Amino acid sequence: MKLMFKPFKSYLQAIYQTKTFAMANFRSLGIQSGILLILSCNSTPSAKSTKMNSLPLEGTWQLITGTTIQGKDTTVTNYTKDKKFIKVINGTHFAFTGHDLQKGKDSTTAFFSSGAGTYSLSDSNYTEHLQYCSDREWEGHDFSFVITIQQDTLTQKGIERVEKLGIDRLNIERYARVKD
Secondary structure (H helix, E strand, C coil): CCCHHHHHHHHHHHHHHHHHHHHHHHHHHHHHHHHHHHHCCCCCCCHHHHHHHHHCCCCEEEEEEEEEECCCEEEEEEECCCEEEEEECCCCEEEEEEEECCCCCCCCCCCCCEEEEEEEEEEEEEECCCCCCECCCHHCEEEEEEEEEECCEEEEEEEEEEEHHHHEECCCCCCCCEEC
């Protein structure tokens, strides 16, 4: 009987030691997390957070209208009828995607576009650095805009220039903030 109890006792001691070790590590992790939390609660906001508070750009935006002016040609597109287009902006990146509302079933109106990249913002000067795009000729270009935000409306106005495609136009886009 004593022989059977000894391996069981060793087993219990091993569990206890493992549990004690795990609890000590867990406590240490909790203390380290608490210290990091306290250090991250800085009372002085960074320049970027101040900028974002004064110009609340981050979020999801739905494109309402787009106006392009190239030479004497002006094209206004209502993106609330046959297409839906959104742009998502976080602290460092933007992404956009759009598609037709007929799910590509009508070949004359089938539409899909997407792209993403980083951006820079200085006051109201917003520049997109397009790194990925479903139309690959647009990749690697920078597009600078002046933006305004009034309540839940974002307007961006700037020149789009892609020499290979013969594009050199003024682009004005108006977005509405998407609410949860």
